[in-house]
Amino acid sequence: MLEAAELRCERGGRTLFSGLAFTLGSGALLRIAGPNGRGKTSLLRILCGLLEPAAGEVRWKGAPIRELREEFARQLVYLGHAPAVKDDLTAAENLSIACRLSGFPATEKSIHAALETLGVPPQALVKKLSQGQRRRSALARLVLSESVPLWLLDEPLAALDAAAAALVTGLVAEHVRRGGMAAFTTHQEAGFAGVPVSVLDLDAFDA
Amino acid sequence: MLDAVRCLVARDLLLALRRKSDVGTALLFFVIVASLFPLGIGAEPNLLRAVAPGVIWVAALLSSMLSLRRMFEADHADGTLEQMALGAAPLGVVVAAKALAHWLVAGLPLVVIAPVLALQYDVSPSLYGVLALSLLLGTPVLSLVGGIGAALTLGLRGGGVLLSLLVLPLCVPVLIMGAGSVEMAAAGLGASGQLLLLAAMLVGAAAAAPWAIAAALRISLE
Numbered sequence: 001m002l003e004a005a006e007l008r009c010e011r012g013g014r015t016l017f018s019g020l021a022f023t024l025g026s027g028a029l030l031r032i033a034g035p036n037g038r039g040k041t042s043l044l045r046i047l048c049g050l051l052e053p054a055a056g057e058v059r060w061k062g063a064p065i066r067e068l069r070e071e072f073a074r075q076l077v078y079l080g081h082a083p084a085v086k087d088d089l090t091a092a093e094n095l096s097i098a099c100r101l102s103g104f105p106a107t108e109k110s111i112h113a114a115l116e117t118l119g120v121p122p123q124a125l126v127k128k129l130s131q132g133q134r135r136r137s138a139l140a141r142l143v144l145s146e147s148v149p150l151w152l153l154d155e156p157l158a159a160l161d162a163a164a165a166a167l168v169t170g171l172v173a174e175h176v177r178r179g180g181m182a183a184f185t186t187h188q189e190a191g192f193a194g195v196p197v198s199v200l201d202l203d204a205f206d207a
Numbered sequence: 208m209l210d211a212v213r214c215l216v217a218r219d220l221l222l223a224l225r226r227k228s229d230v231g232t233a234l235l236f237f238v239i240v241a242s243l244f245p246l247g248i249g250a251e252p253n254l255l256r257a258v259a260p261g262v263i264w265v266a267a268l269l270s271s272m273l274s275l276r277r278m279f280e281a282d283h284a285d286g287t288l289e290q291m292a293l294g295a296a297p298l299g300v301v302v303a304a305k306a307l308a309h310w311l312v313a314g315l316p317l318v319v320i321a322p323v324l325a326l327q328y329d330v331s332p333s334l335y336g337v338l339a340l341s342l343l344l345g346t347p348v349l350s351l352v353g354g355i356g357a358a359l360t361l362g363l364r365g366g367g368v369l370l371s372l373l374v375l376p377l378c379v380p381v382l383i384m385g386a387g388s389v390e391m392a393a394a395g396l397g398a399s400g401q402l403l404l405l406a407a408m409l410v411g412a413a414a415a416a417p418w419a420i421a422a423a424l425r426i427s428l429e
Contacts, residue, residue: 082286088225103295
């Protein structure tokens with residue numbers, strides 16, 4: 001279970017939100033909403049431990065993530081704005097390295113299958129791929145992250161066409177039904193195949 | 208944890224292999240700087256022999272400054288660095304792997320090529336071993352200490368100059384011991400004192416620098 005307690009975030013001398021609290025239990029799906037510059041990405045980065053909150057803390061199964069560090073990192077997948085793929089590597093090499101670094105090495109076969117699910121040619125150099133295909137190759141990690149309980153996705157649907165967006169929402173819905181938990185930001189309204197989505201509106205925590 | 212190290216070193220070597228020009232420029236810079244001095248000073252064998260260790264070491268230092276910026280910049284720009292910070296291995300271990308890969312790509316070629324450059328200075332062949340050994344011990348320290356500067360200046364505009372200003376003064380002891388060891392050997396005295404001190408610096412840097420780099424990276428990532 002992921003718990004946020006009285007979080008406050010300051011960026012560039014400005015308070016983005018304060019007093020933010022929520023809990024995300026098993027099988028819950030959370031959409032973080034708010035206009036641009038409201039702190040959606042900052043909140044996700046605080047939740048995964050990349051950013052220290054100005055006040056408050058994030059707890060994973062009751063323990064502060066600051067103390068858990070790698071132990072917590074192994075329980076989560078964070079996909080940020082940047083796709084985190086290398087131009088000079090192939091999509092398959094990128095995915096294989098990402099899996100190994102996150103502590104869940106995957107077989108070549110499953111990597112190829114994951115990329116093909118998302119419609120990315122595994123042996124193509126990433127620099128030859130389009131923006132949307134890059135995004136898809138980064139999202140292919142979700143196919144291999146079934147056993148990772150917490151998914152934190154920053155704008156997972158950006159730059160995706162309708163078919164890919166449906167694939168990704170399908171993956172997220174399946175993950176939540178399995179008992180996983182996910183938090184994501186998005187501007188588009190998206191359906192998650194009947195899985196209820198709770199909404200956290202950052203405007204409500206305006207400082 | 209070791210798997211993460213192996214994976215990252217292999218990845219960085221593969222990337223260097225696919226972008227040979229990046230590696231080539233720093234090495235070529237080393238060769239050119241070290242070759243300019245004999246041309247500028249003129250054919251004065253005694254003088255050239257005397258300045259050789261210092262010049263080659265300074266050229267190695269400057270060349271490693273050139274490649275330092277690349278240690279984390281690309282990973283920061285494409286988001287890979289965030290993923291490393293959220294990886295299963297501690298960030299200190301990850302950056303140690305990055306520094307090792309950086310040295311293999313940017314430091315080790317200098318060690319190999321330095322004796323060839325020493326030819327231009329009429330350095331006695333008996334000193335090639337000491338020169339290469341001093342660089343072998345010293346260049347990893349440059350990668351490790353430089354990594355701290357690279358992490359601190361990450362994402363800053365004009366960070367390259369700032370990086371050199373930060374790191375070069377810290378590298379002075381390495382330069383003194385490195386060039387000194389060759390000079391001592393040339394004078395017929397043993398170089399082991401200087402080389403042992405270089406080895407001690409390497410051990411110290413290898414133990415402490417990765418954690419300093421990791422702390423600096425966490426600040427840069429915020």
